[in-house]
Amino acid sequence: MSATPDLRAPPASLAAALDEIAAGADERDARPSYPGDAFERLAAAGALALNLPAHDAEDQRPSFAEELATVRAVARADGSVGRIYDGHVNAVERLALLAPEPLRAGELARVAAGELTLGVWGADPVPAEGEPARLDRSGERLHGVKVFCSGAGGVDRALVNVRRIGAVHAVANTAALLLYVGSLRARRRGRHGRGVALGLMGVGALAAGGHLGGHLSYDKGVGVNQTFDALPEESTSTVPEDEVREGEATRASAGDVAILLSRHEGRVYALADRCTHRGGSLADGPLADGCVTCPLHGSIFRLADGAVVRGPAGAPEPAFAVRIEDGTVDVRAVA
Ligand code: FES
Numbered sequence: 411m412s413a414t415p416d417l418r419a420p421p422a423s424l425a426a427a428l429d430e431i432a433a434g435a436d437e438r439d440a441r442p443s444y445p446g447d448a449f450e451r452l453a454a455a456g457a458l459a460l461n462l463p464a465h466d467a468e469d470q471r472p473s474f475a476e477e478l479a480t481v482r483a484v485a486r487a488d489g490s491v492g493r494i495y496d497g498h499v500n501a502v503e504r505l506a507l508l509a510p511e512p513l514r515a516g517e518l519a520r521v522a523a524g525e526l527t528l529g530v531w532g533a534d535p536v537p538a539e540g541e542p543a544r545l546d547r548s549g550e551r552l553h554g555v556k557v558f559c560s561g562a563g564g565v566d567r568a569l570v571n572v573r574r575i576g577a578v579h580a581v582a583n584t585a586a587l588l589l590y591v592g593s594l595r596a597r598r599r600g601r602h603g604r605g606v607a608l609g610l611m612g613v614g615a616l617a618a619g620g621h622l623g624g625h626l627s628y629d630k631g632v633g634v635n636q637t638f639d640a641l642p643e644e645s646t647s648t649v650p651e652d653e654v655r656e657g658e659a660t661r662a663s664a665g666d667v668a669i670l671l672s673r674h675e676g677r678v679y680a681l682a683d684r685c686t687h688r689g690g691s692l693a694d695g696p697l698a699d700g701c702v703t704c705p706l707h708g709s710i711f712r713l714a715d716g717a718v719v720r721g722p723a724g725a726p727e728p729a730f731a732v733r734i735e736d737g738t739v740d741v742r743a744v745a
Contacts, residue, residue: 501567592608649738674697
């Protein structure tokens with residue numbers, strides 16, 4: 411077997427690249443299209459190769475915290491670019507873990523050379539949104555509901571998530587429930603042997619559903635709340651009230667916790683800044699209609715109470731009670 415080549419190029423000139431990307435953000439906003447110029451800069455800075463796998467024990471790939479810091483830095487320079495870049499980093503991770511050889515090595519080598527920008531697209535809607543996407547018989551077309559597809563028309567490869575494990579998990583749990591109901595009925599009718607058999611099948615279905623649920627939660631992080639900060643229970647001063655303007659995000663801190671302050675229809679609201687989905691900074695996201703959109707994967711949270719208006723986040727954003735005291739915004743965690 412041949413030795414794995416060194417695929418990782420350090421993003422040495424990333425700061426300069428981010429300055430250039432930030433300088434072009436307004437122009438990109440004015441003419442929305444795929445930000446190819448920004449990705450050429452990121453490629454030249456080696457940032458597309460940020461999280462390629464280590465090639466030996468000496469080679470340290472960045473920690474998750476360092477990866478997240480880089481994604482946040484790109485999102486701060488330009489939110490749209492950050493969102494697509496986050497998809498690229500996510501896709502590289504999945505490619506490295508899951509793709510079969512020789513596809514894996516070939517694609518990672520092209521990522522290392524800055525030739526490929528990847529994306530992860532979601533086609534796993536919640537039930538009310540319609541049918542999840544499925545491949546048609548040709549194996550070339552997807553039909554169904556998409557959830558997000560950042561970088562459409564620009565990325566070179568898109569890894570499309572379809573709800574398979576989640577659906578099987580739900581089916582297994584439903585089957586367990588039905589088997590237990592069947593078992594109960596059989597026992598009530600005096601058919602003890604049949605009741606035991608159905609009960610045992612129910613245990614099997616429950617175990618399978620639990621295993622898949624654990625895989626979704628612990629391996630894939632589905633629905634896991636990523637905020638671990640201890641929120642201030644006492645009223646804590648943040649910033650002068652006049653720094654919080656209508657429809658704008660103000661980044662502040664309450665004790666050790668980063669928060670987002672904003673005013674909607676004259677009233678000041680406060681949410682934790684770290685997105686419950688994957689830790690994106692909400693203060694970098696756009697505000698509209700009393701909601702904030704996370705710049706990384708587009709989760710939408712209501713300012714008033716942190717409720718998830720739209721996923722992929724599964725957990726609400728911690729919201730704070732707000733009081734204006736002597737012209738200062740004071741916040742405390744809602745009990
Ligand atoms: S980090 Fe994924 S939606 Fe916020």
